[in-house]
Amino acid sequence: MNRSATPWVDRRAPAVERILDAAGALFAEQGVDGVAMGEIAAGAGCSRATLYRYFPDRPALQLAFVQREAIRVGALVVADLADLPDATGDLVTEAVLSALRHVRAAPPLAAWFRETDAGRTADLAQGSEVIEALGLTMTDDPDAARWLVRVIVSLLTVPGGDAAEERRLVERFVAPVIALTVP
Template structure:
């Protein structure tokens, strides 16, 4: 008996792949639903039915990419605790994203429009920030960590040593229990 293909899952995957490609090529702000539908070879109605709108696609693409980075960072920061863990998690996240050409291109851009808000408020990224740094669940602190990582990507310091000093000096002390 032939294996049954989940056509909805296939369509969703094709749409998500098209969205990821376009986001990387043109930036999230410059890609519309019509562009994604055209690249995926479907109608806008099909895109909305199987994948939601642009915001949902940004979240899905981001979640998939973030999970890969989070696995690498989790292994790198495992031996650390407290403020040192937060500092190392931020620096390891920046390094892991920079090591991935696609993510570096996408997340290293200065953002306009809604993309910056989507990235900095994404619950997936806040959960990852909370898990990697092991801070107590605090949405604002997690959002701030995401903003620090995105800032270092968009506006890197002269070198890694300078970035480390900045994060150790201005981020690390915030995670020391007093």
């Protein structure tokens, strides 16, 4: 077999995905801060040495999890918006509400917005990768994207009384401002 003709395969990807999946399941069960690295390794079916090969510490693993999930939610938001008419204010409202729905529907993500874990989430959400994955799906303006992620984190941490109230707030206070920043 000619090795140069064999495509390179990143063998880390399945292990990393398994580790992040196990972490997500444990976050949903025990909360973000309630999960030890050894539990994640056991849940992923790998050794602690393997876990630490990919993630040097718990904050690095948590950041990787949040980045992966922000990319996933961003893609879901884009898919949700695909059939909507091109009216910027409506798109921004629908994008924010879509992000809220997707995060709330996923127990591993909802865990990040429990009272005990929300501060850590707010810090991680401001990372550039999270902004790019989620906020920039709604606007091309990096400052507006950062602000949108803050709004989403805020509504996830301190939700409105009901879906209608959240829609009204987003329509009244978020969409008009973002509509002005979209080129």
